[in-house]
Amino acid sequence: RIITTEHLARTEAFFRRHGGKxxxxxxxxPFIRTFAPFVAGVSRMDRLYxxxxxxxxxxxxxxxxxxxxxxxxxxxxxxxxLEFLVMGIIAFSLLPAVYHWxxxxxxxxTDVLPPSEQDAA
Numbered sequence: 001r002i003i004t005t006e007h008l009a010r011t012e013a014f015f016r017r018h019g020g021k022x023x024x025x026x027x028x029x030p031f032i033r034t035f036a037p038f039v040a041g042v043s044r045m046d047r048l049y050x051x052x053x054x055x056x057x058x059x060x061x062x063x064x065x066x067x068x069x070x071x072x073x074x075x076x077x078x079x080x081x082l083e084f085l086v087m088g089i090i091a092f093s094l095l096p097a098v099y100h101w102x103x104x105x106x107x108x109x110t111d112v113l114p115p116s117e118q119d120a121a
Contacts, residue, residue, distance in 0.1 A: 008042065015043040023050060024057035030093050 015022065019040060026036035040050050072078045078085060 003042070011039060012043040015040060015045050019043075019045050020049065020053040023053040024060065027057040027061040029096070031097050
């Protein structure tokens with residue numbers, strides 16, 4: 001089972017403590033941005049509370065990238081290498097997901113029994 005009562009209770013407790021920060025900061029992380037509203041709904045986060053922090057996150061996201069575009073848009077290096085910079089930003093934003101996926105894959109138990117258990121079987 002993916003969603004258990006224990007997971008749901010832990011999620012509700014997390015969103016009671018960190019819900020506003022999570023919703024606002026989720027805008028800046030591609031995969032978290034996708035699932036945060038779903039998890040907020042599952043954990044029964046107050047709609048007004050969610051909306052306020054969602055608008056704060058959206059305003060911060062827009063202000064950051066609008067400001068960055070204004071500041072860096074007229075620099076010749078940026079202008080001539082924009083596609084490489086965009087690919088770099090995308091690659092950089094994927095690094096946390098790749099790290100956690102790799103870490104999880106390395107921690108998975110193998111199907112092969114250790115030598116001491118193979119002798120006993």
